[in-house]
Amino acid sequence: MTIMLETLNPELIARAQSGDPAVIGDLYDRYRLSVFRYMYYKVGDLHVAEDLTSDVFLRMIRALNSYRPQNVSFDAWLFQIARNLAIDHYRKVGGKTPLSLEEHMVTDKDDPDRNLERSLTSDLLLQALSKLSDLQRDVIVLRFVNGLPIAQVAQALHKSEDAIKALQRRGLGTLREILTDWEVTYA
Amino acid sequence: MPNFDELLERKLEALEKGLPVERVLADIPEEAMDLKPLLMLASAIRALPHPKPVSVLARQSLESIAAREKTRPIAQPRILSPKPRILSPQPRILWPFGRTGLAVGFAAVTLVVLLTFMAFFSLGSQQARAASLMEVSGVVRVASGSVEGKWQAAEDGLRVRAGQRLITGPNSSLTLVFSDGSRMTLGPYTYVTLDELSGGWGTSLRLVATQHTGTTQNSVVPLRGAKSAYNVVTPAGVVSVHGTQFNVAVGLEGTSRFSVDKGEVVVSGQSSALSLESGQAATAKPGLLPGIADYQFSLQGIVSGVSGDTWIVNGVSFVVTGETQRVGDIQDGMMVSVEGRVTELGERVADSVTSLGESEGEGQSTFTGILEKINDDGTWVVDGVTIDVGEGTELGAGIALGETVKVKFVVGEDGSWDAVEIEALNEDETEPEATESPEATEAVDEVSGSKLNSANCNGGKVHPKAAKMAGGDQAKYDQIMDWFCNDHFGFGEIQIMLTLSETQGVSITTIYDMRLSGLGWGQIKKQWPISPTGEMTPTVTPTPTLLPFSTLAPTLTITEAEVLSNTLPKNDRSCPRSSDIPKAQALADKYGVSAEFVGGLFCKGFGFGEIDKALSLSNGDIAIAQQILNMRASGLGWGDIELIQNGAATTVAPGNKNKPKPYGGGQGNKPVKPNPGRGPKPPKPGKP
Numbered sequence: 100m101t102i103m104l105e106t107l108n109p110e111l112i113a114r115a116q117s118g119d120p121a122v123i124g125d126l127y128d129r130y131r132l133s134v135f136r137y138m139y140y141k142v143g144d145l146h147v148a149e150d151l152t153s154d155v156f157l158r159m160i161r162a163l164n165s166y167r168p169q170n171v172s173f174d175a176w177l178f179q180i181a182r183n184l185a186i187d188h189y190r191k192v193g194g195k196t197p198l199s200l201e202e203h204m205v206t207d208k209d210d211p212d213r214n215l216e217r218s219l220t221s222d223l224l225l226q227a228l229s230k231l232s233d234l235q236r237d238v239i240v241l242r243f244v245n246g247l248p249i250a251q252v253a254q255a256l257h258k259s260e261d262a263i264k265a266l267q268r269r270g271l272g273t274l275r276e277i278l279t280d281w282e283v284t285y286a
Numbered sequence: 287m288p289n290f291d292e293l294l295e296r297k298l299e300a301l302e303k304g305l306p307v308e309r310v311l312a313d314i315p316e317e318a319m320d321l322k323p324l325l326m327l328a329s330a331i332r333a334l335p336h337p338k339p340v341s342v343l344a345r346q347s348l349e350s351i352a353a354r355e356k357t358r359p360i361a362q363p364r365i366l367s368p369k370p371r372i373l374s375p376q377p378r379i380l381w382p383f384g385r386t387g388l389a390v391g392f393a394a395v396t397l398v399v400l401l402t403f404m405a406f407f408s409l410g411s412q413q414a415r416a417a418s419l420m421e422v423s424g425v426v427r428v429a430s431g432s433v434e435g436k437w438q439a440a441e442d443g444l445r446v447r448a449g450q451r452l453i454t455g456p457n458s459s460l461t462l463v464f465s466d467g468s469r470m471t472l473g474p475y476t477y478v479t480l481d482e483l484s485g486g487w488g489t490s491l492r493l494v495a496t497q498h499t500g501t502t503q504n505s506v507v508p509l510r511g512a513k514s515a516y517n518v519v520t521p522a523g524v525v526s527v528h529g530t531q532f533n534v535a536v537g538l539e540g541t542s543r544f545s546v547d548k549g550e551v552v553v554s555g556q557s558s559a560l561s562l563e564s565g566q567a568a569t570a571k572p573g574l575l576p577g578i579a580d581y582q583f584s585l586q587g588i589v590s591g592v593s594g595d596t597w598i599v600n601g602v603s604f605v606v607t608g609e610t611q612r613v614g615d616i617q618d619g620m621m622v623s624v625e626g627r628v629t630e631l632g633e634r635v636a637d638s639v640t641s642l643g644e645s646e647g648e649g650q651s652t653f654t655g656i657l658e659k660i661n662d663d664g665t666w667v668v669d670g671v672t673i674d675v676g677e678g679t680e681l682g683a684g685i686a687l688g689e690t691v692k693v694k695f696v697v698g699e700d701g702s703w704d705a706v707e708i709e710a711l712n713e714d715e716t717e718p719e720a721t722e723s724p725e726a727t728e729a730v731d732e733v734s735g736s737k738l739n740s741a742n743c744n745g746g747k748v749h750p751k752a753a754k755m756a757g758g759d760q761a762k763y764d765q766i767m768d769w770f771c772n773d774h775f776g777f778g779e780i781q782i783m784l785t786l787s788e789t790q791g792v793s794i795t796t797i798y799d800m801r802l803s804g805l806g807w808g809q810i811k812k813q814w815p816i817s818p819t820g821e822m823t824p825t826v827t828p829t830p831t832l833l834p835f836s837t838l839a840p841t842l843t844i845t846e847a848e849v850l851s852n853t854l855p856k857n858d859r860s861c862p863r864s865s866d867i868p869k870a871q872a873l874a875d876k877y878g879v880s881a882e883f884v885g886g887l888f889c890k891g892f893g894f895g896e897i898d899k900a901l902s903l904s905n906g907d908i909a910i911a912q913q914i915l916n917m918r919a920s921g922l923g924w925g926d927i928e929l930i931q932n933g934a935a936t937t938v939a940p941g942n943k944n945k946p947k948p949y950g951g952g953q954g955n956k957p958v959k960p961n962p963g964r965g966p967k968p969p970k971p972g973k974p
Contacts, residue, residue: 120349127348135339146895149339150924153893157921160352191925221336243331246302249295264291271294271324278327285330 107173116163123163127156130174133245134181140228140240141185151188155181174247175254182237182255219278219285227277235270238263294321301329340866344891350540350572351921354496354521416445417462417483424458424474425933437929448483452476453922454500455930456910466491468506468516475913476500477920481519490514497542498920501535506549520544522570523553523560532562535625535638537611538890538916540572543625543637545582548711563781564711565654565690567627569609569637578785580627581669581690583634583653586642589618597636599624600651601697604634613640613909628653632670641909654692654711656778657685666705668693673703684710688776755780773802786810862888869894877906887915899924903931 107126114122134155138148158180166176217223228236237256241247249267253260278285293314300310307329311322419426419440427437428444429451437453440460446452454460454476462470464483468491472478482494491507496519506516506527518525521540525532530549536542544553545567553560553568555575560568566579587600595605604626606612616622616639626636655669665672673693675681685691685708694707752770755777756763761784769775775783779801787794800810862870862885870888874881879901887897892915900918904910917927 118352120352123352124345124349127345132338136336139337144895145337145340146893146898149893150895150899152339153896154923156348157351160348219330219334221334224331224334239331242298243328244334244336246332261291264295267298268291268294268324271327275323275327285327 109168112166112168112173116166118163123160126159130177131156134177136244137178137181137240138185140225140236140244141182142188143225143229147188151181151184154184158184171254172251175251178241178245178247178251178255179257217281217283219283223278223281223283227274227281227283230277231270231273234258235266235273238266239270239274242267290318290321293318294324297321297325298328301325301332340869340894347539347891347919350521353572354519354540416447417464417480419444419446420461420463421471422460425455425930426458426460426472427453427455427930427933429453437926439933446480448480451479453478453917453926453930455933456913458930464491464493466507468493469504470495470518471503473501473503475917476502477917477922478502491516493517494519496520497534497536498922499536499916501533503531503533505531521572523555523575525551525553527551535611536916536920537638538912538919540919541569541609541611542571543567543569545625561785563690563778565692567625567637569627580629581653581655583624583626583628583651585622585624585626585651587621587651589616589620589622592618597639601701602634602651604636606636606639610636611638613638613912616641628655628669650694651696652692652694654690656776656782657687657689657691660687666708671703673705674698675705675708679705680707682707682709686710686776687774688779690778752777755784769798773798775801782810873898873901877901879906879908883908887912892918903928 111122111125115126131152135148135152138151138155139145142148142151155177159177162180166173171179228239231239234256238252241252241255242249247255249260249263253263256263258266297310297314301307307326311325314321419428420442422440422442422444426440428440428446429437430449440452446462452460452462452472454472454474456474458474460472462472464470470478477498477500479496479498480493481496482492484492492515494515494517498521502518504516504518504527516527518534520534520536520542522536522542523544525534525544527549530551531547532549532551533545533547534542544551544562546562546564548564550561550563553562553570553575555570555573558575560570560575560579562568562579565581567582568576568579570576583602583604585599585602585604589597589599590601591598595607596603597606598604599622604624621642623638623640623642624636625638626634628634653669653671655671657666657668658670659667661667661672664675666675667673668691673695690711692709692711693703693705694709695703695705698704752763752766755761755766766780769780769783770777783794783797783801786792786797797810866885866888867881870884871881873879873884873894876898884894884897887900888894892900896915896918897911900911900914901908903914914927914931918924
């Protein structure tokens with residue numbers, strides 16, 4: 100199910116910036132699932148996503164003092180950190196994304212139930228997302244898995260809202276074609 | 287023609303507001319019917335059960351990291367004094383014409399001299415803001431304060447400054463020498479940041495260093511002036527000293543052990559402070575500073591017996607708890623080093639047990655405590671323990687009843703503890719009462735236990751120790767000197783009375799009467815057991831809870847069962863869950879370690895991905911893997927850890943002249959073991 104993130108109280112942000120461990124713990128509880136899901140659909144490996152999720156919050160603690168609420172929403176700022184860490188991760192693994200799931204793809208040739216229709220699952224979504232561009236994938240995950248509004252997705256990805264809307268439509272369109280090709284239903 | 291992007295977004299927002307898909311789709315214009323499947327897909331993605339993390343960093347861990355970041359003193363920006371320009375005196379026309387000109391000329395010359403001196407002094411003070419690296423051994427790296435700063439190899443003579451970070455790898459160590467001669471020695475797998483460093487050339491040293499993980503030994507030259515400081519910041523508290531020798535070990539979850547060889551330190555926690563004197567030690571978790579310090583014991587020898595929680599080394603039994611930090615795959619019959627404390631219940635509890643090489647252990651046993659009694663039969667009582675003191679016992683200077691001593695001993699065949707050497711830890715050259723004779727029996731009146739203290743007790747000189755202790759209603763100087771001079775209490779005993787009274791709210795008269803009635807300090811302390819939070823607790827020994835993992839392997843050896851007890855979950859969550867067990871087992875099979883070990887780390891808050899990486903980097907050596915995870919928990923990135931771990935493989939070679947010497951900080955010094963015949967590294971587990 101999609102996580103709907105509500106706007107944070109500025110007072111909470113201020114307390115987090117002053118280093119209040121309890122508030123930082125609350126922020127962690129509030130965002131850890133959405134950050135994890137973003138990471139999971141980025142890297143395609145549960146364990147790596149768990150590790151990167153931890154890294155996001157460790158980096159958040161160190162960077163909190165540099166966060167300016169007037170410039171960007173907290174959600175967008177946090178996902179900027181997550182996105183940067185994911186990029187760092189790609190670099191460390193030699194630029195190749197672990198999301199290359201070709202070996203896991205169930206091809207028509209291999210699938211004994213090729214004629215049976217399949218319903219959309221998170222695994223199939225993960226595989227389909229791997230076919231999208233990075234930006235399209237980010238938009239789809241932030242918008243529909245994590246429930247961020249267009250404005251915050253735009254801030255997180257440093258794009259205009261119009262650009263995000265276009266990426267959103269193209270991403271959904273490509274995803275639909277892939278799933279149709281795989282005979283995956285989602286109605 | 288509608289703007290499809292905008293229309294799609296409007297419809298998506300309608301879905302977000304909870305409108306049914308059918309209704310949202312109903313009024314789509316004919317020309318935009320292509321948007322329908324996109325909306326349905328978006329709706330389906332939202333409704334999917336997305337994966338959840340099995341194990342990410344526990345909230346508690348993040349909070350303690352946040353607390354540590356909060357308490358860490360921010361390094362003050364160094365205000366660099368502008369480089370003084372040496373002005374050449376301008377010849378003035380008036381110079382040859384009278385007294386005024388002469389005065390101006392003199393002033394100009396004085397200014398030149400002054401500025402030259404300032405330039406020299408400024409240069410000196412710049413250098414004094416640095417510390418020198420010495421005895422660099424193994425893999426040692428230095429980086430700027432920035433988290434993104436690159437690590438560079440360190441070598442003897444390198445100077446480091448405030449804001450720089452130091453990290454040591456396996457089997458590595460280094461010593462930082464500060465401007466006043468104070469030293470900090472970093473043991474293996476240690477990570478330290480120099481937050482603040484200044485002083486020198488006759489001025490006071492000011493050091494604030496954060497010890498993220500690992501071990502340090504500190505030898506601090508008595509500091510001069512109120513501005514001087516030597517502070518070591520740990521997750522559990524800040525150690526402040528003014529001239530002493532002490533050790534700090536930071537392990538998993540920020541658990542820190544502080545021990546004082548000589549002098550006194552104060553450990554400040556979030557809301558309380560703890561004073562440790564010579565011979566004392568304390569362990570603390572972040573936010574849980576104990577109310578009172580304990581005396582220490584240490585053993586180096588062969589594990590000759592394990593029965594439940596009780597282990598035996600060198601004939602001395604002690605308890606290993608879930609909090610004991612174990613370094614290495616410790617088996618019965620192995621040479622180990624044990625550091626521990628004697629609790630207020632008189633129980634010896636191990637803080638760390640480290641496996642040693644067969645040739646590393648010296649087979650020695652020591653403990654510290656107050657010298658409580660000297661019996662006529664040649665036995666002494668130290669902290670409630672009776673020891674045999676014979677002709678072969680080497681006695682140090684300054685030993686007196688009521689003072690803290692360190693006893694090196696062996697256990698005789700009859701089970702007696704035979705003292706090999708006794709050393710006074712509070713020997714203070716400034717104290718006139720301290721005996722000048724190496725023979726303790728000459729310094730102590732065996733009948734009354736009185737000390738040679740006439741200078742202070744006759745009202746001639748103020749006793750510095752009593753003056754230091756004085757404060758508050760119960761601890762007036764005269765009262766302290768009365769206990770010392772007339773009741774023949776040692777200052778160590780007086781400190782125990784004051785501390786017990788303060789922490790437990792017990793009248794000092796009650797404690798005083800108990801002591802006079804002949805009860806030992808161990809027996810007295812048993813009356814008021816102290817919890818880590820300083821609150822009184824019932825005198826019931828806690829029973830460790832075994833993990834469900836025990837059901838996995840019914841044929842566990844004792845050692846594995848002990849490992850199990852070391853992996854108690856750190857919070858209330860049920861751990862491990864049944865769904866975690868296959869993952870732990872898979873990792874265990876991959877590296878040839880026990881599922882209990884993997885499960886224990888998992889329940890400490892590490893993800894399986896992290897455990898996998900640590901085991902991979904350590905070639906399946908669980909001692910190294912533990913150290914790596916400690917470093918990971920201290921905030922270092924995997925790249926940093928890989929750097930020192932991989933550096934170790936190339937830098938420390940057999941026969942290297944720079945081979946590190948054994949480090950006595952109580953943590954692992956185990957060389958990297960070759961992969962013990964498990965063949966090539968197995969492939970990574972399959973992706974989801």
